[in-house]
Amino acid sequence: MRHYLFKTCVIVLCLQSFCISSTAFADEIRQVPIDEKVITEHKMQINGKKISYHATTGTQPVWDDEGHPTATLFYTYYQRTDIKDDSNRPLIISFNGGPGSASVWMHIAYTGPRVLNVDDEGYPLQPYGVKNNDYSILDTADIVYVNPVNTGYSRVLPNAKGKMPSKDEQQKMFFGVNADIKYLAEWVTTFVTRNERWRSPKYLIGESYGTARVSGLALELQKNQWMYPNGVILVSPTDLGIERNGPVKAANRLPYFAAAAWYHKVLGEDLLQQDLTPLLAEVEQFTLNQYLPALAKGSFIEPEEKQRIAEQVARYSGLSVTEVLQSNLDIDTNYFWKALLRDRQQTIGRLDSRYIGIDEKTVGGRPDYNAELTSWLHSFTPAINDYLRTELNYKTDLKYNMFGPVHPWDKSKDNTGANLRLAMAQNPYLNVMIQSGYYDGATNYFDAKYTMWQLDRSGLMKHRLSFKGYRSGHMMYLRHDDLKQSNQDLREFIKTTLPTTGQPAKY
Numbered sequence: 253m254r255h256y257l258f259k260t261c262v263i264v265l266c267l268q269s270f271c272i273s274s275t276a277f278a279d280e281i282r283q284v285p286i287d288e289k290v291i292t293e294h295k296m297q298i299n300g301k302k303i304s305y306h307a308t309t310g311t312q313p314v315w316d317d318e319g320h321p322t323a324t325l326f327y328t329y330y331q332r333t334d335i336k337d338d339s340n341r342p343l344i345i346s347f348n349g350g351p352g353s354a355s356v357w358m359h360i361a362y363t364g365p366r367v368l369n370v371d372d373e374g375y376p377l378q379p380y381g382v383k384n385n386d387y388s389i390l391d392t393a394d395i396v397y398v399n400p401v402n403t404g405y406s407r408v409l410p411n412a413k414g415k416m417p418s419k420d421e422q423q424k425m426f427f428g429v430n431a432d433i434k435y436l437a438e439w440v441t442t443f444v445t446r447n448e449r450w451r452s453p454k455y456l457i458g459e460s461y462g463t464a465r466v467s468g469l470a471l472e473l474q475k476n477q478w479m480y481p482n483g484v485i486l487v488s489p490t491d492l493g494i495e496r497n498g499p500v501k502a503a504n505r506l507p508y509f510a511a512a513a514w515y516h517k518v519l520g521e522d523l524l525q526q527d528l529t530p531l532l533a534e535v536e537q538f539t540l541n542q543y544l545p546a547l548a549k550g551s552f553i554e555p556e557e558k559q560r561i562a563e564q565v566a567r568y569s570g571l572s573v574t575e576v577l578q579s580n581l582d583i584d585t586n587y588f589w590k591a592l593l594r595d596r597q598q599t600i601g602r603l604d605s606r607y608i609g610i611d612e613k614t615v616g617g618r619p620d621y622n623a624e625l626t627s628w629l630h631s632f633t634p635a636i637n638d639y640l641r642t643e644l645n646y647k648t649d650l651k652y653n654m655f656g657p658v659h660p661w662d663k664s665k666d667n668t669g670a671n672l673r674l675a676m677a678q679n680p681y682l683n684v685m686i687q688s689g690y691y692d693g694a695t696n697y698f699d700a701k702y703t704m705w706q707l708d709r710s711g712l713m714k715h716r717l718s719f720k721g722y723r724s725g726h727m728m729y730l731r732h733d734d735l736k737q738s739n740q741d742l743r744e745f746i747k748t749t750l751p752t753t754g755q756p757a758k759y
């Protein structure tokens with residue numbers, strides 16, 4: 253389907269006194285206007301149905317308690333224009349992770365109206381660019397993609413005296429688990445107010461570290477902004493502050509090891525003859541019932557049991573029994589990525605283990621680079637820069653930060669999982685869905701299941717928690733079949749979690 257651009261309307265508001273500039277520098281210094289928007293009009297087809305929509309790109313400020321702008325966030329907002337009443341139309345608020353990552357990944361590869369020009373498995377193709385996303389959820393919900401401070405075109409601003417905050421001051425303001433959640437909640441409230449979306453059902457979606465962000469935002473929005481979401485979607489989630497160290501951390505890797513080994517056909521023939529999902533169910537049962545208890549015994553495990561467990565771990569992981577024993581049953585992921593295909597002189601990717609890398613030396617305990625990330629940057633970087641400028645008409649000389657300077661990041665007091673549980677308890681409308689790729693070695697799918705199991709240990713809300721798995725990696729939507737299925741899963745989640753007319757929010 254060809255993408256049509258009909259006309260461009262530019263609305264600009266730039267408070268020049270608060271742009272990133274200084275009278276000490278030349279007028280030609282690159283600046284970011286703190287409050288502007290550019291609107292373009294489009295039409296497309298989704299699942300065979302024609303829709304019309306606006307795309308708004310722009311910046312919106314973050315303010316301090318005295319009303320001074322401290323940063324400005326770049327965003328892209330897609331809104332259907334062929335809907336007469338949007339009071340019941342869902343609004344999706346989308347974040348990526350890092351921390352320090354722009355919103356580019358889900359924007360132009362997952363839920364938005366345009367997706368990368370990649371092959372069916374997600375590998376880059378030239379010419380670089382975007383194409384129509386036939387499966388976008390824009391038919392069902394409007395979407396805003398938010399770039400936190402220092403990502404995309406978002407930037408820290410000078411203070412009221414015209415000076416940039418120090419690095420320590422910036423960290424306290426923006427760069428930590430709780431600071432991030434606090435300023436983003438304020439930003440979201442301003443956005444919802446400006447765009448008159450208070451009546452709309454609202455959903456938060458985050459990927460990777462973005463899952464900690466939206467989990468914390470769910471409670472922060474309810475507690476301090478009096479805004480109650482209908483759903484939270486966790487794509488390739490982190491631990492959300494829910495501890496899984498020691499034996500749990502080690503054991504939870506095995507189902508992912510089995511998935512990667514199955515994909516690269518290094519398991520025994522009896523296992524390769526199985527389909528992936530029943531094989532993983534088998535490995536999960538072994539992990540919970542035998543592997544985890546064995547690891548918990550540490551050095552006091554009986555030699556016979558240790559040998560038996562090592563043989564089974566080797567059988568499922570594709571490694572040798574010797575490697576498992578020499579690891580004391582606890583296999584490091586870096587070693588796995590380096591060793592699984594060592595005989596082929598290849599490494600496998602961290603975030604998506606379908607991707608292959610080649611190192612300078614076959615020996616060693618970790619790959620030289622992340623094979624999947626270099627492949628993705630091939631596609632995403634030229635595509636987002638071209639798309640924003642040529643199709644959405646957002647013109648700037650600022651560099652689009654795929655990954656921005658946000659470190660050191662304050663990881664202390666990460667209670668985002670507990671906060672999400674409390675938000676669910678406070679809000680009977682609030683449901684949670686987790687989406688994970690089986691070949692993700694960074695935030696593996698079994699860790700995601702474990703997080704879901706531990707999120708509400710009372711079990712009173714487990715009917716409001718769901719999990720979806722896909723045959724790809726961290727960004728499962730790069731694979732064509734999973735792009736289609738994962739968007740459909742989102743669509744169904746939204747539709748099934750919207751309350752019926754007259755349904756009260758009560759237990």
